Amino acid sequence: MVNNRWNKTQTQYEAASEHYDRAYFTDQGRHGLLRGQANAWKFEPYLKDGMEILDFGCGDGALLTVLGGKNGVEINPHAAEAARARGLTVHALIDEYPDNAFDAVISNHCVEHVEDPARQIREMRRVLKEDGILIIVVPCDQTSYPYREADRDFHLYSWSAANLGNLVKTCGFDIVEATELKHRWPPKWPLIIQYGGLPLFHVASRIWARLSRKSSQVRCIARAKT
Structure with missing residues (x-):
């Protein structure tokens, strides 16, 4: 039974994984830890020193x-x-982690790529300790976003705060908040961080999100039901 579950999940993951080659992640990694620093604000206020953290789609x-x-x-x-x-x-699959192992599970722009997000969120609940915290951030594509054969993003789902919150709730969590985040990295964002620092970068990102009107993000914060 466990092997069948593992094989099914592996097949689903691999379908998404094949879309991204080494060149994609080489491009993603060009700016080293800057990307991590640019995304950390979405999670840091809810994490404490000493927490055991799992990043789903790291x-x-x-x-x-x-x-x-x-x-x-x-x-x-x-x-x-x-x-x-x-x-x-x-690990390639969350199934490989034991029950009740983590104080926090985070996921940044990953759940939109998996074929069965409800199953993966239930697995996040399984590996969390009682009252552990879940923080999921996903993009919210506009309905006008066209289909493209060579779509680099390859999102399988788009989200509103309501449907992400509802989904997480059905998977064994109490919702703390589910909200839209208006924050989009502007052109030349690494230079903004390098010369202006993270505070200026975040101001520029909020302004750019409102000016571009192309997409936003949704963040759901939840606690594992006890």
């Missing part, structure tokens, strides 16, 4: 490293290789 491990975590889930071998090079423990 990519090259930049965000997890910035947040002080050590464990990730990443099906793409190129990204997982980069994360392990940072000294992180990375």
Whole structure:
């Protein structure tokens, strides 16, 4: 039974993983930990020192490293290789982690890529300790976003605060909040961080999100039901 579950999940993950090659993650990793620093604000206020953190869809491990975590889930071998090079423990599937192992599970722009998000969120509940915290951030694509054969993002789902919150609730969580985040990285964002610092970067990102009107993000914060 466990093997059948593992094989089914692996097949679903691999379908998404095949869309992203080494070149994609090489491009993602060009700015090193800057990407992690640029994303950390969505999670840091809800995490405490000493927490055991799992990052679902950890990519090259930049965000997890910035947040002080050590464990990730990443099906793409190129990204997982980069994360392990940072000294992180990375498994291809969340199924490989034991029950009640983590104080917090985070996920940044990953759940929109998996074929069965409800199943993965239930797995996040399984590996969380009682009253553990879940923080999921996903993009919210506009309905006008056209289909493209060579779609680099390859999102399988788009979200509102309402349907993400409802989904997480049905998977064994009490919702703390589910809200839209108006924050979109502007052009030349690495230079803004380098020369202006993170505070200026975040101001510029909020302004750019309102000016571009192309997409936003949704964040759901929830506690594992006891």
